[in-house]
Each structure stands twice: as structure tokens, then as C-alpha cells.
């Protein structure tokens with residue numbers, strides 16, 4: 001018989017997570033940035049507990065159980081819920097135009113950086129790997145240009161984060177993927193060039209890597225490299 005119940009913290013937030021999952025880190029970082037307490041149920045993705053389908057029938061992390069028993073899934077949905085539920089955290093800008101520009105940036109990152117990152121990592125053929133690494137570099141150039149534009153706007157004046165000097169929603173959502181670059185360097189020798197066109201990205205990345213909110217949910221680099229090995233056909 002299947003499980004009929006699952007573990008959660010009565011009256012609190014329970015996050016079903018995995019330390020090496022970049023999507024789960026979004027949820028952790030949203031709670032951390034909003035300064036809202038939660039407990040973590042660490043899910044072993046290679047050997048999921050029999051009760052996990054009761055929490056998320058899709059079987060993925062992150063998932064969230066709220067104090068009233070509502071279950072939310074999907075990292076962007078969970079992070080936006082936290083920002084909306086705790087507006088005093090200032091995670092999302094209140095100005096609709098600033099919100100729209102932030103959403104566009106996250107969309108651009110998700111549709112350009114993330115797919116090329118995974119394609120470069122998982123391609124078996126070296127000429128495909130090179131093609132996707134070039135494409136990723138072009139995506140990063142575009143992200144860099146977008147950051148330069150944002151840092152001239154009132155909502156991002158001066159950087160080095162999307163919202164200026166403050167770590168907010170853009171970093172909550174994207175820091176884990178920026179933090180995955182060492183994995184691609186390890187398996188594919190990919191480095192972000194130090195030239196002018198990449199300068200804003202490199203400044204943003206450095207500020208992310210040094211921020212306490214990044215370090216608080218940062219996976220161990222060796223563990224990350226090991227986790228990603230299964231996606232690398234020639235490793």
C-alpha cells in the first residue's frame with residue numbers, strides 16, 4: 001500500500017528540497033531573503049521517499065507546504081508566493097514597470113543562459129559542445145548588456161545587483177545558475193571572458209558569489225560536480 005501521510009512542521013512552512021538542486025535553492029533563498037523561518041525536508045532524488053508523491057505528484061523539488069496545509073510546487077511560483085505573502089521583504093518592486101523589467105530579465109536568463117548551459121554540458125560531440133559554449137557566451141553578453149541598462153535606471157542605479165545595492169528577487173531566482181558556472185568549467189573548460197562586453201555580468205556574478213545570502217544556501221562545489229556527472233555523457 002502507498003504512503004498515506006508525509007512529514008511536515010505543524011503551523012510552519014515546510015520546504016521539500018535538495019541541497020544540490022538550483023531550483024530548490026530559489027525557494028530557500030526566497031525564504032532566507034524574506035527572513036521567514038521554515039524547516040527543510042531533504043529529498044534524496046535518487047531514492048525518493050514513498051510519501052513524496054503525496055506532496056508533489058510530479059516528483060520534483062522544490063515543493064512547499066504552507067502553515068494552512070496548502071501545497072505549492074514550481075520554484076518560480078514558490079518564490080513569487082513568498083514575495084507576495086511578505087511584501088515588507090521588498091523582494092519584488094512595487095512599481096509595475098520595474099516588475100515587468102525584472103520579469104523580462106528573468107525570462108531572458110531562463111530562455112538563453114539555462115538551455116545553452118545544459119546543452120554545453122550534456123552534448124556528447126565536441127563540435128556541439130563548442131557550438132553551445134559559444135551560444136552561452138553570446139547569451140551572457142546579452143545579459144551583461146541588460147545589466148548595464150538596468151544600472152542606469154532608477155530601480156537599479158549603480159548595481160552591482162539587479163536592484164542596485166540590494167540582493168532581491170533577481171538574485172534569489174538566478175544566483176543558483178550563476179553558481180553552476182564552476183561545474184561547466186570543470187567538465188567543459190568554460191570561462192566567462194574578462195573583456196568589456198562581459199564586465200557587467202562579471203561584476204554581478206562576483207557580487208553574488210560574495211553575498212551572505214548566496215553563501216547561506218551554497219552547495220558544496222565538489223558535491224555539485226559529482227551530482228552533474230550523470231548529465232555528462234563523456235565523464
Ligand SMILES: N[C@@H](CCC(=O)N[C@@H](CS)C(=O)NCC(=O)O)C(=O)O
Pocket residue numbers: 018020021022023024045059060061062073074075076
Ligand atoms: N520547473 C521546476 C524544475 C524543478 C526540477 O527540475 N527539480 C529537479 C532537481 S534540480 C528534480 O526534482 N528532479 C527529480 C525528478 O525529476 O525526478 C521548478 O522550477 O521547480
